[in-house]
Amino acid sequence: MKKKGSIVVLIVFVLILFISWPLLTNQYDKQNKFYLFVKELIPQNIKEGIKNNFLSELRSKYYEIKNNRLIEKKESQGYQGLLISEKKIKSEDLGHTYLTKEFFLPFKRLDVNLGWKANENSKRAHYVEIIEENIIALSGLGEIIIFKKNNLQNKKLDQKIIPNNLVTKIESLNNKFLGVRDLYYDKLDRHIYITTVIKNTKGTTLNIFKAKFNKDNLAFERLFDLDEYHQNYSVQTGGRIEKFENDKILFSVGTFTNQEKAQDLKSSFGKILSINKKNGDAKIISFGHRNPQGLAYIPEKNIILNSEHGPKGGDEINLNKSFKKLQNFGWNVSSYGIEYDGTDPYKKSHKEFGFVEPFKNFTPSIGISEIIHATEDTKGKSFLYASSLRAGSIYVFEVDFQNEKILAEDRIYFKNQRIRDLKYDKESKSLIAIFELTPSIAMIKL
Ligand SMILES: [Ca+2]
Numbered sequence: 001m002k003k004k005g006s007i008v009v010l011i012v013f014v015l016i017l018f019i020s021w022p023l024l025t026n027q028y029d030k031q032n033k034f035y036l037f038v039k040e041l042i043p044q045n046i047k048e049g050i051k052n053n054f055l056s057e058l059r060s061k062y063y064e065i066k067n068n069r070l071i072e073k074k075e076s077q078g079y080q081g082l083l084i085s086e087k088k089i090k091s092e093d094l095g096h097t098y099l100t101k102e103f104f105l106p107f108k109r110l111d112v113n114l115g116w117k118a119n120e121n122s123k124r125a126h127y128v129e130i131i132e133e134n135i136i137a138l139s140g141l142g143e144i145i146i147f148k149k150n151n152l153q154n155k156k157l158d159q160k161i162i163p164n165n166l167v168t169k170i171e172s173l174n175n176k177f178l179g180v181r182d183l184y185y186d187k188l189d190r191h192i193y194i195t196t197v198i199k200n201t202k203g204t205t206l207n208i209f210k211a212k213f214n215k216d217n218l219a220f221e222r223l224f225d226l227d228e229y230h231q232n233y234s235v236q237t238g239g240r241i242e243k244f245e246n247d248k249i250l251f252s253v254g255t256f257t258n259q260e261k262a263q264d265l266k267s268s269f270g271k272i273l274s275i276n277k278k279n280g281d282a283k284i285i286s287f288g289h290r291n292p293q294g295l296a297y298i299p300e301k302n303i304i305l306n307s308e309h310g311p312k313g314g315d316e317i318n319l320n321k322s323f324k325k326l327q328n329f330g331w332n333v334s335s336y337g338i339e340y341d342g343t344d345p346y347k348k349s350h351k352e353f354g355f356v357e358p359f360k361n362f363t364p365s366i367g368i369s370e371i372i373h374a375t376e377d378t379k380g381k382s383f384l385y386a387s388s389l390r391a392g393s394i395y396v397f398e399v400d401f402q403n404e405k406i407l408a409e410d411r412i413y414f415k416n417q418r419i420r421d422l423k424y425d426k427e428s429k430s431l432i433a434i435f436e437l438t439p440s441i442a443m444i445k446l
Pocket of ligand 1: 335350
């Protein structure tokens, strides 16, 4: 009898371990309803306690053991940019197949042990940009590499370093370099623009630097100093740069956790700005934003789109059709999310309070990062692509901009990835993405 009992106990134990394993190792799909439900059963402070006391370390060790060979290979291959994998991924909703190639990026891996909010991980967020027949990537440490775009069709990228003065320039202005928030190439003035997080005696802020594109050396100058400070390091900086009309670029700025500043027009926090590319003059385009980390401007339709991280839930894609007038997107009054401690001080409706409703709301949060727009040539259909950190996915939307409607929606899920940056290459009809856990650069054929 005793033996039978212990077998039952063993089976139950194995079953519990089997079910909780993806949660313990943080490998569950962050959009999976079952795991989200189980997580909700555990109070927030207990969750934090478990995580801080042993779970983070356990996860880090597990990741190290599991990916030991991958990490070793990454280090030994240097700047070759070797192909890691080539596979077909079937999308979750529409069942389309996407050929995905993944290559090594010679940059530091996000430290899962520290958590995504950690100061140190600020230097482990990397960005990518297409410049004519080349692709460049920028590391969180300020290193810039370049390779031929066509090499994405081969088995290695053959990456080369472009020497640059970004960090020394920041230091010469008596600032400390804390990381980067975007990399942007302007086709008209042929300059590279970089958003940096910097720190000095007044606190932490954002600066934009620019340099004339050149394959041999990049000499950066400061274009724009946000000059509004937050005392501590914050991940809620925004920092995305996008093309805009005339001599301007668009620039998104987060609240730096000063949430009420999003509604204060005397503050630059929680805004989307336009910045003059020549003299750095800034103007507010829209306000009521929380942490906008994605921007897309569609000149032929006169539309600005932005993505932003909500609190717990309430990630948004916002559509601005009337940007000649100042629009308010509602943060920190209206949000479809709640606070992490379970309280909900937010109005749900945006419209009722004079704000623009989100074009798309994601609850639970997907950790939305960049959004890009592409038009399919043959049928003239418009598609939006949104990358996500938390949900490890690229979301695909077929959109009718005229009627502000989403016609179809799909999700391409990359297990155990966080997607930081996204670009569209018209020539190869592919998405180019930064996966930040290895890290790697991916090409997803559309
Ligand atoms: Ca909003």
